[in-house]
Amino acid sequence: MVLLQEKSQAPSRITLQTLEIAPDITTIRSLDWDRDRFDIEFELQNGTTYNSFIIRGDKLALIDTSHQKFRDLYMDALRGQIDLSTLDYLIVSHTEPDHSGLVADVLKLAPQVTVIGAKVAIQFLENMVHIPFKFQIVKQGDRLDLGQGHELEFISAPNLHWPDTIFTYDAKTQTLFTCDAFGMHYCDDHVFDEVPYILEADFKTYYDCLMGPNARSVLAAIKRMEPLTIETIATGHGPLLKYHRETWVNCYREWSAAQASTEPIVSVFYSEDYGYSYHLAQQISLGIAKTGVEVELIDVSELDRQDVRDLVNTAAGIVIGMPSQEDAIAQTNLSTILAAAHGKQAIGFFESGGDHDEPLYPLRNKFREVGVSELFPPILLKEPPTVALDQVCEEAGTDLGQWLTRDRTVKHMKSLDTDLDRALGRLSGGLYIITSRKGEIASAMLASWVTQASLSPLGVAIAVAKDRAIEALLHCGDRFVLNVLEEDNYQPLMRHFLKRFPPGGDRFAGVKTYDASNGSPILADALAYMECEVTSRMDCDDHWAIYSSVQAGRVAKAQGVTAVHHRKVGNHY
Ligand SMILES: Cc1cc2nc3c(=O)[nH]c(=O)nc-3n(C[C@H](O)[C@H](O)[C@H](O)COP(=O)(O)O)c2cc1C
The missing domain is CATH 3.60.15.10 (Ribonuclease Z/Hydroxyacylglutathione hydrolase-like)
Incomplete structure (x- = not known):
């Protein structure tokens, strides 16, 4: 040498x-x-x-x-x-x-x-x-x-x-x-x-x-x-x-x-040079990855049939962006995907937004006949993607990933030693709704893992699961409102925000709100609220511990008492 x-x-x-x-x-x-x-x-x-x-x-x-x-x-x-x-x-x-x-x-x-x-x-x-x-x-x-x-x-x-x-x-x-x-x-x-x-x-x-x-x-x-x-x-x-x-x-x-062989994977098929295919595929993949599921992005216009067959055979989920009808390789590969798909797989479709998209619904019907489970409604592109559409894609991907990991999640929940589980269950918290609006997108979540974390400056910490929809609105610098629920009046709000919302669904429909000075919604029926800004996030495996400074706040009813959440076990909220 x-x-x-x-x-x-x-x-x-x-x-x-x-x-x-x-x-x-x-x-x-x-x-x-x-x-x-x-x-x-x-x-x-x-x-x-x-x-x-x-x-x-x-x-x-x-x-x-x-x-x-x-x-x-x-x-x-x-x-x-x-x-x-x-x-x-x-x-x-x-x-x-x-x-x-x-x-x-x-x-x-x-x-x-x-x-x-x-x-x-x-x-x-x-x-x-x-x-x-x-x-x-x-x-x-x-x-x-x-x-x-x-x-x-x-x-x-x-x-x-x-x-x-x-x-x-x-x-x-x-x-x-x-x-x-x-x-x-x-x-x-x-x-x-x-x-x-x-x-x-x-x-x-x-x-x-x-x-x-x-x-x-x-x-x-x-x-x-x-x-x-x-x-x-x-x-x-x-x-x-x-x-x-x-x-x-x-x-x-x-x-x-x-x-x-042990971890599920989702194959996301897109067309590199067609419409907004790659952009949408990335947003959906981001949502899938939030659930810890592996994602493989594949250019459907590039691979040969054997590779496509191998990818579909090993995938637990498939996402298909409609390619151009004029793309002969992609057309052949779509047939291969269809032939290799089977009833235990999850699937989702999106339009690519080029001018000659393969029609989505006839293809979707053929996949339905195979018995695959469609995990989110088809994402249809009417105009160039907006942040609101990005949010729909991300949440759609998360829904698909959560479905694929549902068994693992249940197993995790059952795996705690009984004594430890009960001891942890004695940790209790209040009940809160976190609300956030950023430009044209808004979200909300019921939370009980909330605590004051500093006195000077005033700060709170919230544990937010990595696959929560609102997570995308809680990055450093983002602002939100922490709404405190009232002991005698928390049920309607809790039930409302625990509903399963479709990707991008309006979580505030039918809920009385007004705007905080930081732009996020204040719930009119909350006992109190605080306006917060995220200053740091700590990776806690399946959650982010989100520390935020508190800028302003008010109590609606001076005599009101915060709703408390008493648990029996520690492996759930
Ligand atoms: C009593 C209770 C307390 C909860 N607390 C939290 C929490 O502190 N952090 C969290 O990430 N999720 C918490 N959750 C779960 C979320 O509120 C719930 O799964 C969420 O609204 C679903 O929204 P998603 O569409 O983002 O998954 C709690 C659920 C319940 C029932």
């Missing part, structure tokens, strides 16, 4: 390493020795690295950059390797800042460059770099010829671990660039995986935290890798996998297969 360049910058221990890993391919590895956290919740034992690659054909390509903290070191090294004015392509494997943090810096010095990425990656980048740039969107199987035998092929690998991930395969050197996938947070001078036992624990932790939640997407990506002859897996974090490559891939395969 030849170290072409190594610099250090005490005391923060960030160093840089540059090495030719195959003919015409150089890696620039940013070594972050002391990084101890990733994505907040992920504790690192051995630091991490951010790996970037240069490929020299007749054309010059750079795959990924580095973290912003390496700005000077990395840009110096890059300039030492190539004349940036001759860089032809910048391939963005995905847009997470630890790999794309210096994209803007490269673009400033190489404005001629064409950025290559998945459609979503390009959209994310436009919002990140705020300067115009040339781009080329690539899909599964697309190729880019750099010359000198370096014909690159792109493999779509969504959700590993960002939605916009692509792999790049260089046939000449049999190198597969996978960015986050197959990586590990492990920092040392060894560029390759010569000694696997040192790496195993970090490789597994990384898989569990970043890849395991999307086990089926991992399996799909591995399937797409199968036709390729691979010599080196050039990952974006940690050592490159060369000596024990097959073992590492088999680990991913086994772990993902085990994980995928």
Whole structure:
């Protein structure tokens, strides 16, 4: 191994390493020795690295950059390797800042460059770099010829671990660039995986935290890798996998297969370039994901029949965005989905809003004949999506996810030890209705897990389940009203707000309200109300603990008493 360049910058221990890993391919590895956290919740034992690659054909390509903290070191090294004015392509494997943090810096010095990425990656980048740039969107199987035998092929690998991930395969050197996938947070001078036992624990932790939640997407990506002859897996974090490559891939395969067989997944079929299909699919997926159910977004115009059949066979739920009637591949795939669907699956449909949507109702009738359970009314697009329609989509997705997890939820509720359950049940609270309005959308929820949490400034804390509709209106900076229910008068309001509302349904129909100064509804029959603003949210697994400052409030009846909720058991509200 030849170290072409190594610099250090005490005391923060960030160093840089540059090495030719195959003919015409150089890696620039940013070594972050002391990084101890990733994505907040992920504790690192051995630091991490951010790996970037240069490929020299007749054309010059750079795959990924580095973290912003390496700005000077990395840009110096890059300039030492190539004349940036001759860089032809910048391939963005995905847009997470630890790999794309210096994209803007490269673009400033190489404005001629064409950025290559998945459609979503390009959209994310436009919002990140705020300067115009040339781009080329690539899909599964697309190729880019750099010359000198370096014909690159792109493999779509969504959700590993960002939605916009692509792999790049260089046939000449049999190198597969996978960015986050197959990586590990492990920092040392060894560029390759010569000694696997040192790496195993970090490789597994990384898989569990970043890849395991999307086990089926991992399996799909591995399937797409199968036709390729691979010599080196050039990952974006940690050592490159060369000596024990097959073992590492088999680990991913086994772990993902085990994980995928136990957890439900929903396949959301959309058409990438048609109407508002992708936007609506994303909103529905967001709602499904709130229930902890895995989602796979699939471009119905892209896959072959066998892949579609596999996806439908393993899915617990299916969502279909109507493709164009003129899209022959999508039409064939719709027939395949219909043929593979079975009566235990949940389903939902939405219109894509192009000009030639496949008619929704005849297709829906055919699926009904199969016996699938339709979990939300068809979402019909009459005009470009609004925030209100986004809310309908999100709530529709949540309804579908909740249906799929209903058995798990009941099992959880029964799983508590009886003594502990009864002891917890002695915790009691008041009864409150939280109401919120943000622009054209509004929501409300009955809550009893509410407590004052600070005196100065005045603050309250509320535990809100992650799959509640109102959760979307309780992010930091959002405002709401905490309505206190009265002991002798809480039943009608409690019954009303516990009703099951359809996605986007008006939760205030028939309820007397007036507006608070923060814009949210005050319930006219509440005993008291407080105007609040969310200042922080703490992740408590199945709930968010939402801490909010309190700005104003009033009591309607001076003698009134707050309704109290006494429970018998602790595994429910
Ligand atoms: C007595 C009682 C107290 C509740 N307290 C809370 C609570 O503090 N936090 C919460 O997330 N849900 C709580 N819930 C559940 C929600 O009120 C209820 O499931 C919700 O209105 C359904 O709305 P959704 O459409 O958003 O799922 C409580 C339910 C009851 C019956």
